[in-house]
Amino acid sequence: MAQIILENARIFDGVSADCAEGMSVLVEGGTIREVADRSIKADGALRIDVAGKTLMPGLIDLHIHSYFSDLNAKVVDSRDAPYRTAHAVKKLGHALDCGFTTVRDIGGGDFSLASAIADGLIRGPRFFYAGKVLSMTGGHVDYRTPNEQHHTHGYCSCGSMNWGGVVVDGVDECIKAAREELRRGAHCIKITASGGVMSPSDPMWMNQFREDEIRAIVNECAERRTYVSAHCHPISAIRRSIEFGVRCIEHATLIDAETAVFVAERGAYVVPTMSVIFVSMEVGAKLGMAPESMAKLKIAADSAIEGLQHMRDAGVKVGYGTDLLGSTYDQQCREFTLRSEVFTPLEMLRQATSMGAEILMQEGRLGCVRPEAHADLIVVDGDPLKDIGLLAADGRKLDLIMRAGEIVKNRLN
Template identity: 90%
Template structure:
């Protein structure tokens, strides 16, 4: 039996701004067994003196794409699986070093990568994945350019599948694709419900999929006791997705105040992604981003921060997401920097811990410091409730990182 005791800790539990001091936490076989304001007796346990620093849940990034090795999705497709996997190894290792003990790959991630992480072949965070994104013909994950004419129907044909998505049209095809991704172990289903920045043939304002198609996909997820998440930029796509049963909205970049209130009333979740917008604005042209994508990116950038303010004012349930592509994955911690224009440190800490766990349907197991939860923990050299920049320092201000009870970093001995 492996036991670790963290002693003399200030604890942020994932929820409360009132951080108890002088606390002890017992870890046993990968699980938090006890949280106490008194010394914990555990003969033979490894003891780590937190010395008044902050012990808190490991961070959760609810929007990554581990295989997305370039800003051009077609380039990613052409590089094939070995290159994409090598990229994923570096990206996931960097995320863990930054204190992200859980990630949700919301497009492209698969069972082999999840198994490699779980079996210790790849050093990385706990890995949830949505499998291939479902897109209609000409939708956001149909990466063919307007000049390409071929299209062969059928789930496994080269014309309707790429590394990140599958192109489906009609209720029957949507049902089959959703079932196939769930069969492959997907933790949820992702659809593209609007146009996007990186796709070559659809404007951002475009609504995608019919009502019957979205409802059919949602039904398949519900029957599997999971949920659908939808890529959405404009208000129209956000509203119809939530109305049709989608549980989580990705991006919501162009949301307005009225729609934010409407989403909050219905209890849907939103994962904004400021990093991909503002980092791509900084380096996208240099890294080869297409000119039309840069034009669309500017539209997103002009509205993004105001959209955060609308959602904060309305009380929308928000998760932490980054969506960084290609070599920009090393900017993952800057999401705290961008969000700090609107949110307090406590709000951001909740977004990156307990709210992320809710989105993953893992509340009480992840994103918290409580008995029975997974022992995914970080020790911060300081108080992130006063200085969120401690978490935006690419792991340099983290003295310890624990994932599933395994100590992956320890500067406290």
């Protein structure tokens, strides 16, 4: 089995601000076998001199939608699977080139796409997915406009199901849908627990799903040894979701100081998504975003950065996510720049590595540089602990990208 040794590296391990220098890392078969403060002996190994640059875990984006090929969800539906897949290929390849060696598709990603990546048919990051999002009738992933009446329940190509979600009402339907997505290989289940920006018939302040419905979905995931993540904007949705057993909150855009303390005390996770808010504010109207969605987006933008500050002050466990839609996926690294208004480089590096692994329930395998971890690594030309802009440069400041032991990019030697 081929061996690669990365020598003379300065290692950021995903957690510590103290980076060990002069380190060597032995990679074999997609796995890190040894990390040492000396030269590693291995006959026949490919040796790469890192030249004292920063070797660190590959980045993790916890909130993407691979198939979301337009800012209008109904347009995405009408383009059908081949177009959505072509979009996913470009989006995932760009993510890998930016140093994201792992992504979590939190709505729409499926077993077929995961298999294509695993089999090398598509060039992309390590892929976790939540399957179809569960939404109640009139919820955030029910994309029918108010004048559309057609609705038939079940897993079919009708009004209750689209490329990204399935509409379910009542405990039995929630249980069945959760079980179906888990059967299809979903690594977690996502629900819409509040209104959203892109959906046409629900205000952002609206709480969604009853307590018994959410608890039923949470129970199904617990039995599968996984978790529920919930789309939430207002504080009421955040609070009730966590009270009912949800482990991770997506967005949390309207969070206040008191709710941030509540989230931290409960040990729940939050994945804010700044990029989608500010990028869509800039180009949404030009790219066809509906006026009602732009109005809701303005509400989110007015509170987003303040919400980050509340999370930081309360010590909330925060992961890195972007949620970029359509052609705006090329702004994925901008999330670092936006978060830098509140967080330090070290905090952001942890969010995009070790905390991402914790949220994915992959501690010790992802987001770290240690023996038996996946060999998902990047080499930064500079010190990202001092200059987070090195990671916001769309991969231009990365001299090496390694995914599962395979060298994707190498400018070192």
